[in-house]
Amino acid sequence: MRNFKTFIQDFGWPRIIIFFFLVALFIMAPFVGVRLDASFSDVLNRFGQNAIMVLAMVPMIQSGCGLNFGLALGLVAGLLGATLSLQLELHGMLGFLGAIVLATPFSIIFGWFYAKLLNKVKGEEMTIAMYVGFSFIMFMCIMWLILPYNNPTMVWGYAGKGLRTTISVENYWLKILNNFLAIKIGQFFVFPTGLLLFVALFAFLMWLFLRSKTGTAMTAVGSNPDFARASGVDVDKMRTISVIISTFLGAVGIIVYEQSFGFIQLYTAPSPMVFPAVAAILIGGASINKASMVNVLVGTILFQGLLTMTPSVINSLLQTDMSEVIRIIVSNGMILYALTRKIKVSK
């Protein structure tokens, strides 16, 4: 009994409630005519699509920069990489990897400036980060129009310039990861092997990194910057590294998302992608200054599971579109919950 209690305490009520809600949705699914195998397939797929963006939260949380509300910078770097890859007519695996390679310098540059700013506003990182993200997206709205792209699949047909809001990657690298070694069972269930392997690779690299000397120093900076400084660690440098890694992972994350989703979405599209990533890692049990791979895994599955199942099940049940409402309530509610627990960090 005691073990059960501590288990619940460790795991946390929010996770347990969401977990049982999700289980209930799966149980209900067949009764309202939603196929279970298709649902499982969807959950796996969406997990893979989003996991790297959630993973991007980890380094900044560990280094004490808080939740990366400015993930949009990384997403924009990824969008630049993706559009450049299309512009250069890179196809297939080459196109996908090319997009990541092309996005890398942007993410490093954006991350570096972003880190410079965050190091100036210690203690208020999250508020500042949010506005950095919003304003940068707006700035890019102008850039998408005036950057000299000219691939016909990407630009507005009537003017011949300016990127479209939605660009299909169908002829380039659609589902390049999802279909890699994919296992198809029956008509509706597809196991996206390549996608999950790719996510696992990044999670493993992150795990290795956090156990390295630099990763250890970064964690200590997040835990107690004064201690780290007294032990000879350059606090600002560690924070800068964490922000750059986070921004880079944001870029990789959006490219992975696009290859699975099928479209590059520009202009204000990155805006609503940030909160779900933040909410997912919080649902996974991360606090504002501690996060682990388990938090990423559990959080992404629970959150994306919820997003997959509520539209199909609840909508069939209530005959109305509740999915967006539930997504907003859960993601914002979760962020609110985590922020109110900020004071519980011992100092």
Add this chain to the structure above:
Amino acid sequence: MANGSSLLSIEHVSKDFYGNVVLHDVSFDLHEGEILGLVGENGAGKTTLMHILFGMPVIMETGGFQGSIKIGGTEVHFSSPFDALDAGLGMVHQEFSLIPGFTTTENIVLNRESMRASILNDVFGDRMSVLQRDRMRERAQKAIGKLGVDLNPDMLVSEMPVGHKQFTEIAREIDREQTRILILDEPTAVLTESEAEMLLQTLKRLASEGIAIIFISHRLQEVLAIANRIVVLRDGHAVKDTPNENISMRDIASWMVGRSLGESGQRSEARGFAESLFKVRHLWVDMPGETVRDVSFDVHRGEIFGIGGLAGQGKLGIPNGIMGLFPAGGEVVLDGKTVPLNDPAKALAMGMAFVSEDRRGVGLLLDESLEWNIAFTAIQVHGQYLKKIFGLFSQRDEKAMEDLCAEYVKLLDIKCTSTKQKAKELSGGNQQKVCLAKAFAIKPQLMFVSEPTRGIDVGAKKLVLDTLHHYNRDFGTTIVMVSSELEELRSICDRIAIVDEGRIAGILPPTADISEFGLLMSGAAMEEAVNA
């Protein structure tokens, strides 16, 4: 009984904070027109006594106090500082409580302004009264006149020299008609010598007009100069209550710091050291509240060097500055090599280690395991406790970290459930041992230990001191120990430097007379030497 009637009597006042006794059966009287000098080391209980006198809420919140306070013969119970003000107590704090953007006059009569009713009063009540500027100015001038100093009533506080601010504060207190008792807490700490002299004259003048004054200061020469009577507090006891006749500074100093003979513990045997290991020349450190101005000293190889002094004089700034935690300048040489300042990593890499006085703030990763806490500095500074995997990535060697931690848990007798326990779950004494272990783990040539026994119980204190002694004797670690507890320094150090106002006032052997230390701490050695 100097003037017969006693204005304020403190009778058998005791106070403890959660079992930690800070005042023990303190009694003394204050008479009309008397200046009472209240002296004592940091932590002797002066501040707590003043808090009780002034009815500060912190006293009630922590369970009140025993004993009674009588003003003019009747017992009083203050539930807030306002009651104390009404009863005729005035307090001048060490930090100024003035409004910078207001003039002298406005500050003096603040919240007691002279007012005239206006038409708006009929509608909105008294809050709409008009200030009577000329009347206010008159009152301010009267109060300033009483002080016998020259203050411009229309000057803004922000433009005043420090001394004038201090006088403005006092003027504010005596403008209150009923003020009969004035308490000054370290009023001369921020003043220049001539300003302090002027303040003392003023106080004498006020006393001659019948105001009773409690004067708290650690500048003993000032206390001797103006007090009629001197009360010495030590560890919560009023150890001495004597008229100021035929008393020397040396006497007060020994009353302040002296422990009864039976208490003083073992002394380290006198040892000779030949080789100099560490040299500091003209060090300055900009550490808030602990400014170091110009410090030079040498430490011999294998020595335990003590640095003592009162709080705020700069003793803590010395190790913090040398280890690069606060902006510093000057010349620091370890073993013939110059130590770069303002760079903690280099300082550590050169073989120095630092146990911070701020255990929970700087010393520990409270949310991490003991293994992390002990191994972290060694990992970062010397790249130890790492292993390579795939010949590429260097990874934490958890096994080696655990072994290291287990070794120190055993060696220092750290009470914990496992080496994976979080640092915040340990008691203060055990946390301190973890901090020491962290420093020992990088095998330093020279170790700074700052306030190692602050806030830990007696048993743990002894263990910590024994550990330092053991490491010094058996491994030859040179130790520089900074502490406010003189007895502690005297029990294990080979030489003790006393810091006063950011400078080394003198270096003494631990066997030196206790009054010598007291004199150095009060910055009086120089004056006495001149007078002798």
